[in-house]
């Protein structure tokens with residue numbers, strides 16, 4: 422693949438060899454190289470289905486919510502027909518943003534520079550002094566806001582800027598859909614107003630890598646362990662389940678083994694409670710309809726899903742986007758949601774709890790952010806960046822088990838299968854010149870020994 426070499430000032434990064442899935446060794450310049458970063462914006466964010474918002478955030482016509490696809494600002498807006506449009510927030514006259522608010526309600530988007538005015542579907546409605554200054558030569562039909570492709574899955578709105586992308590349902594596959602379904606175990610949800618946004622001085626991939634990482638918890642979050650906010654049980658280091666899906670989607674973390682699940686079912690049938698973390702969470706999963714929705718393997722997983730590239734689903738009624746801001750900076754967006762019919766007082770309690778776990782004031786992310794930032798610094802140093810990183814934990818030691826339903830998982834101890842899958846998939850996205858090439862050449866999730 423001749424185009425797979427990225428030339429930088431100092432050296433060349435050979436994308437074909439920057440990650441070796443057989444050895445688990447990674448070229449760490451992928452975290453600091455400007456040329457790699459620019460290609461990521463085009464080949465990954467410009468091509469993927471990106472999470473934009475939940476339908477409950479823009480329920481009425483005229484409601485809008487602004488977000489990003491890579492570094493491109495976009496506006497999700499519900500138009501007068503009830504459809505959701507995702508529009509590039511850049512005026513085709515001089516490029517000014519046509520919407521400066523993070524969310525709100527409007528009848529149109531009026532550009533603050535010269536006053537071009539755009540409808541809720543992006544079409545150009547009016548231009549000041551069109552007849553006098555443009556002499557009626559402007560074909561307004563050609564100069565609307567760029568509209569992305571938009572599709573939804575169970576109320577989650579995604580958009581892509583690539584017309585050749587497969588349908589969202591197919592893109593998510595069963596693993597991406599499972600990641601979203603895990604948020605729906607209490608039924609319909611509504612997203613709460615207010616998205617926590619803060620920036621960390623880290624490469625976005627270190628943040629993604631970490632969501633699969635159940636190795637760091639006891640060390641990075643040692644203080645949370647000391648005061649009893651996190652326990653060994655909650656981490657389930659010997660009961661880990663990793664689920665890998667096409668195009669880089671993955672779920673990694675605690676999983677109930679068949680035996681533990683059977684024990685839990687027995688206790689539940691006998692009306693006995695158990696304070697352990699997984700039992701508290703598993704109480705949702707006794708409902709046959711939930712088991713049906715999540716599937717025979719999925720309903721035993723309590724791991725963290727990543728919807729490739731950058732949407733992390735936690736099990737704290739929170740969801741997090743990691744939006745790239747250059748190779749050395751990432752904007753972290755925390756969304757909070759609750760069951761659709763939860764009374765306001767209980768929603769407030771949920772918000773309080775959520776604010777104290779993740780987010781800028783949460784007791785977990787402050788620990789993580791420091792480490793990701795310093796890992797990013799380590800990918801900048803002239804000497805350190807030339808030394809590879811080690812992703813070998815559990816490599817070749819585990820086995821994928823398949824269920825007749827078509828679901829599959831690796832059930833093992835703490836491991837780095839999720840991270841390896843992320844970098845392998847990342848490499849394939851970066852190597853492919855088109856969606857057609859990516860569809861033809863991407864790896865299917867592994868079978869047998871991994």
Ligand code: FES
Nearest residue numbers: 512514515532535
């Ligand atoms: S930049 Fe928008 S009207 Fe000129």
Ligand SMILES: [Fe+2]
Nearest residue numbers: 638641785789
């Ligand atoms: Fe962490």
